[in-house]
Amino acid sequence: xxxxxxxxxDLIVVGTGMIxxxxxxxxxxxxxxxxxxDSNNYYGGLWASFNLDSISNILNSASNIExxxxxxxxxxxxxxxxxxxxxxxHMHTHSQIWHIPEKAxxxxxxxxSDLPTECIQKEEESWTQEKLLKNSRKFNIDIAxxxxxxxxxxxxxxxxxxIARYSEFRSVSRVLTWLNGQLEVVPCSRSDVFSSTKxxxxxxxxxxxxxxxxxxxxEKEFVGYxxxxxxxxxxxxxxxxxxxxxxxxxxxxxxxxxPCLEGVxxxxxxxxxxxxxxxxxxxxxxxxxxxxxxxxCRLSAVFGGVYALSQPLNGLIFNNENKFKSLLCxxxxxxxxxxxxxxxxLPKEFVNxxxxxxxxxxxxxxxxxxxxxxxxxxxxxxxxxxxxxxxCTMIEVGPLTxxxxxxxxIVHMFTKQxxxxxxxxxxxxxxxxxxxxxxxxxxxxxxLLPNVLWSFYYTVPNTVNLDLKNGIPKNIFxxxxxxxxxxxxPAIAQAKAIFNEIYPDLEFLPRAPDPEEIIIEGxxxxxxxxxxxxxxxxxxxxxxxxxxDLQIETSNDHGEGSxxxxxxxxx
Amino acid sequence: xxxxxxxxxxxxxxxxxxxxxxxxxxxxxxxVGKSSLVLRFVKGQFHEYQxxxxxxxxxxxxVCLDDTTVKFEIxxxxxxxxYHSLAPMYYRGAQAAIVVYDITxxxxxxxxxxxxxxxxxxxxxxxxxxxxxxxxxxxNKRMVEYEExxxxxxxxxxxxxxxxxxxxxxxxxxxxxIAKKLPKNEQTTGPGGSGxxxxxxxxxxxxxxxxxxxx
Numbered sequence: 001x002x003x004x005x006x007x008x009x010d011l012i013v014v015g016t017g018m019i020x021x022x023x024x025x026x027x028x029x030x031x032x033x034x035x036x037x038d039s040n041n042y043y044g045g046l047w048a049s050f051n052l053d054s055i056s057n058i059l060n061s062a063s064n065i066e067x068x069x070x071x072x073x074x075x076x077x078x079x080x081x082x083x084x085x086x087x088x089x090h091m092h093t094h095s096q097i098w099h100i101p102e103k104a105x106x107x108x109x110x111x112x113s114d115l116p117t118e119c120i121q122k123e124e125e126s127w128t129q130e131k132l133l134k135n136s137r138k139f140n141i142d143i144a145x146x147x148x149x150x151x152x153x154x155x156x157x158x159x160x161x162x163i164a165r166y167s168e169f170r171s172v173s174r175v176l177t178w179l180n181g182q183l184e185v186v187p188c189s190r191s192d193v194f195s196s197t198k199x200x201x202x203x204x205x206x207x208x209x210x211x212x213x214x215x216x217x218x219e220k221e222f223v224g225y226x227x228x229x230x231x232x233x234x235x236x237x238x239x240x241x242x243x244x245x246x247x248x249x250x251x252x253x254x255x256x257x258x259p260c261l262e263g264v265x266x267x268x269x270x271x272x273x274x275x276x277x278x279x280x281x282x283x284x285x286x287x288x289x290x291x292x293x294x295x296x297c298r299l300s301a302v303f304g305g306v307y308a309l310s311q312p313l314n315g316l317i318f319n320n321e322n323k324f325k326s327l328l329c330x331x332x333x334x335x336x337x338x339x340x341x342x343x344x345x346l347p348k349e350f351v352n353x354x355x356x357x358x359x360x361x362x363x364x365x366x367x368x369x370x371x372x373x374x375x376x377x378x379x380x381x382x383x384x385x386x387x388x389x390x391x392c393t394m395i396e397v398g399p400l401t402x403x404x405x406x407x408x409x410i411v412h413m414f415t416k417q418x419x420x421x422x423x424x425x426x427x428x429x430x431x432x433x434x435x436x437x438x439x440x441x442x443x444x445x446x447x448l449l450p451n452v453l454w455s456f457y458y459t460v461p462n463t464v465n466l467d468l469k470n471g472i473p474k475n476i477f478x479x480x481x482x483x484x485x486x487x488x489x490p491a492i493a494q495a496k497a498i499f500n501e502i503y504p505d506l507e508f509l510p511r512a513p514d515p516e517e518i519i520i521e522g523x524x525x526x527x528x529x530x531x532x533x534x535x536x537x538x539x540x541x542x543x544x545x546x547x548x549d550l551q552i553e554t555s556n557d558h559g560e561g562s563x564x565x566x567x568x569x570x571x
Numbered sequence: 572x573x574x575x576x577x578x579x580x581x582x583x584x585x586x587x588x589x590x591x592x593x594x595x596x597x598x599x600x601x602x603v604g605k606s607s608l609v610l611r612f613v614k615g616q617f618h619e620y621q622x623x624x625x626x627x628x629x630x631x632x633x634v635c636l637d638d639t640t641v642k643f644e645i646x647x648x649x650x651x652x653x654y655h656s657l658a659p660m661y662y663r664g665a666q667a668a669i670v671v672y673d674i675t676x677x678x679x680x681x682x683x684x685x686x687x688x689x690x691x692x693x694x695x696x697x698x699x700x701x702x703x704x705x706x707x708x709x710x711n712k713r714m715v716e717y718e719e720x721x722x723x724x725x726x727x728x729x730x731x732x733x734x735x736x737x738x739x740x741x742x743x744x745x746x747x748x749i750a751k752k753l754p755k756n757e758q759t760t761g762p763g764g765s766g767x768x769x770x771x772x773x774x775x776x777x778x779x780x781x782x783x784x785x786x
Contacts, residue, residue, distance in 0.1 A: 168768025286768035
């Protein structure tokens, strides 16, 4: 059954990327009639997550533009039409490679039954493309992976708008860095600092003192450092080399040239998110970062937003004053006052800017954690800059995040591009993964490096700092693609700016009511559910339900993954 | 936390006073009566010309089974199914689903089968699925035979009832049947399951884990 779309809206949003989805949610929330439409058959645009099958097809995903359609027939006099889409702002794949055989060697399989148990187990452990693809749907591979600061803008917005109830998160369980030729856990909370065996007692005191002065932000502390680097400041504080490494490269996520005050700000951002939801300041969205765009879209739909994916978007129609009038969807004209669109959807005619910065990205499916331990970890690894290479940010997620099948992990890497993704990550890949080395190190299983089963290198233009108003009609707002920030702070700021421009003086994502607060027309307070029913098992009354609420809330601290992440927990 | 006391009061290991929370999603073609079923179950109401309820993200209702209290968090599609744009997030971690069709419309039954397939492919493998043939009060205009739907449900291991949100027939019953079938002892495990993540909540209540059953 196909329904025709309504033909008039207040706002049309084209593309379901992060910023587009936040704007759609915010506009629906204040009662605007919103159409959120996409030619893609999936949510998230350049911010989506994919299963293993579909990620290989994202670039040749069939466009359903009707090229033979005579579009002129839908225009009135003096109107112009432009086709959606450009080549300038899409992701660019460098390579997508399997590192394992397509199928299990049949001979080995038939012999298997005669072999001793250990050999059979070993055989079972080895992955094939076929076996991995059978689990394709258990993958949710982010193309723009993000972590969330527990007290960052994103988490605060989710909570204040009540969108948080749609999504589940897991806390990042450790922050790692590469130090003196190996992976080291970064002591980031007070208890970490004191329990660390890698930091001497004197260092502990120095570190605590430094972190405290960064958080307290005593102005005098940084007088004279306005034009100096954060590294210089740390040196002047007589921190040891190891401590400088931890603070500079991991906690402040900085480089040797980062200005002091920026380093202090970054340190504050990290420290202020500690102790809310876990041992580290970070959260990760269950089932991948792509879920987040869907949560905003759901809020928009709940408040009346109309959702239509896989739509044949045939063009944008403008009047003679170059004002956006309508879009042509199939053969239907749909009009709105304003249009918000993702940068990759922008017609070529309006591309008046070019990206000068690019992001190198890579995803690896591996067969064990980069630093195995008894329980499954969710890891942020900050790989320090070296030999002209930029610092690399890496996120390792395991099966408990709902993004990969049992016995696999996914490692995401991203950095500011210098040459290309393969080159930019070469030094990390060589040290962290062991495809070539493992064979010579047989026997010592604990020290085995993970094997790469599948890898994907790609480049994304960094469009966050472009002037996206240049030459764009006044009632069109262009949303940049994913940026290098670890969290969604820049995306939220962009979405808010667009919203405020379209709807000045209106509230941006006020809190949505809870189910209990919704009063449905004609409702009275009697529980009519059981009226006239002969049931013995009846829905219980509200008082009992309230007790039930309380009890459920207390039941959430079991299970390995959620232990120790009570809010307000001391560091 | 103040509400911790209520946990402590529960006798350890005893079966009494067990409370389980489950996410239940509604699926089905537009206008088959998904929202009406929920409204009848949760609020005891029926509106002939029910408009989609703006702002209702999900509703909650609790049912008692012998020694267990089952709290349903019932998610409505919010209209996203109309243009086939329901987000995968919608059925993530759902432990139960009611797939609804309209017994006076054969197409909606076909669409219901598609939803069942989709759930079997995408959702938690242990999900309890119920098929509801709604608008039973219009049985004189019936286009889908009871036996046909029953046979399909049997083949696919689904609960099945014909319901009427208008007369309330079988509405509570279908939710109760689901409540009975849901596993109430073991944790849902494995990456497809829910309740491993954490909801972020304001204030000092910590966060709420959806769908886990407490002992």
